Amino acid sequence: MANTPSAKKAARKIVRRTAVNTARRSRVRTFLRKVEEAIAAGQADDARAALAAAEPEIMRAAQKGVLHKNTASRKVSRLASRVRSLSA
Structure with a gap:
């Protein structure tokens, strides 16, 4: 357990940051799942709309450090x- 005041504060910050990152990661996965489901169903229009919604969410996660920039770009590209x- 943390003893110094600065270590205690750092532990509190880590808990908050972990909660935020978990929520962001979950949100990204939800958007990805919507695209995957539309692709699996063969619905081109829905898939395009889902991708348009998912792309900024994925890139925002990369910007915030939840995903690596290259990982986000690779996911969007694929x-x-x-x-x-x-x-087609």
Whole structure:
């Protein structure tokens, strides 16, 4: 357990930050799941709309440090390519 006041404060900050990051990660996963479900159902219009909503959410998570920038870009790129192939 933390003993010094600064360590106690750091522990409190970590708890708050973990809660925020968990919520962000969950939100991103929800958006990703919506895109995946639309792709699986073969609904090109819904998939495009879901991707348009998911992309800023994924990039925001990368900006906030929840995901690495390259990971976020890779996810968006792969989803976009799958949505494109769905409508073709």
